[in-house]
Amino acid sequence: MSDEYQPDIGEDYIRFHKVMTRGLEVSLQNIDMFLQVGVIEKLNREGFIKYVQSFSSVLQGHHQAEDESIFPYFKNKLPEVPYERLTSEHVIFNDGLQEINTGIENLISENDELESLKLLKSGFDKIDQIWHPHIQIENTQLYERIRSLNIDLEEMIRLQKDDKKFFQEHTGPAYLVMPFVLYNLSPEDRAILTQGSPDIVAKQILSRDWKDRWTPMQPFLLK
Numbered sequence: 001m002s003d004e005y006q007p008d009i010g011e012d013y014i015r016f017h018k019v020m021t022r023g024l025e026v027s028l029q030n031i032d033m034f035l036q037v038g039v040i041e042k043l044n045r046e047g048f049i050k051y052v053q054s055f056s057s058v059l060q061g062h063h064q065a066e067d068e069s070i071f072p073y074f075k076n077k078l079p080e081v082p083y084e085r086l087t088s089e090h091v092i093f094n095d096g097l098q099e100i101n102t103g104i105e106n107l108i109s110e111n112d113e114l115e116s117l118k119l120l121k122s123g124f125d126k127i128d129q130i131w132h133p134h135i136q137i138e139n140t141q142l143y144e145r146i147r148s149l150n151i152d153l154e155e156m157i158r159l160q161k162d163d164k165k166f167f168q169e170h171t172g173p174a175y176l177v178m179p180f181v182l183y184n185l186s187p188e189d190r191a192i193l194t195q196g197s198p199d200i201v202a203k204q205i206l207s208r209d210w211k212d213r214w215t216p217m218q219p220f221l222l223k
Contacts, residue, residue, distance in 0.1 A: 014143050019180075024124065054217070066090070100123035103123065
């Protein structure tokens with residue numbers, strides 16, 4: 001089998017699941033730590049808030065893309081996938097995100113920090129309770145099977161371009177979301193995600209306009 005990269009939107013979505021799994025784990029670990037001491041350590045406060053903001057935006061955009069684009073496209077091609085169950089679980093995730101977003105707003109407004117952390121904890125717990133079985137179904141019953149459909153190269157590239165455009169339009173800000181996605185991935189997966197334009201992506205992320213805004217998240221990101 002060739003090691004050359006072959007476009008596959010299924011692998012793209014499996015990769016995004018890795019991003020969100022790590023984001024979920026890192027967020028919960030830090031929330032639990034902050035709850036133990038009753039406060040967010042001042043040095044990492046800005047970075048933590050930006051990290052959970054990015055998590056919320058990326059998860060919302062990811063599920064919206066699945067509900068509005070990916071699931072309808074593959075429903076006739078892979079009809080046995082339990083799309084209704086997956087969509088209903090997205091509603092549960094959105095309930096968790098509402099609590100997370102309220103907790104973030106309260107932290108930014110410097111309201112009761114302990115209560116804000118408890119709200120974040122509740123929201124992340126709602127997501128965590130069903131996250132792993134949810135993505136297990138998506139990965140094994142949908143995304144891992146896409147290559148077997150033998151979608152032609154031109155169509156696969158079109159799907160990827162449309163998906164990228166949808167994601168960019170439904171998430172943000174880009175100066176937080178892009179580093180969040182890339183640096184919650186291993187270097188190997190990161191290289192695949194930036195295939196074809198690694199220098200351009202690196203230049204953008206490290207630009208003067210972006211770097212100062214996302215680097216507070218670095219303590220929570222992979223190198």
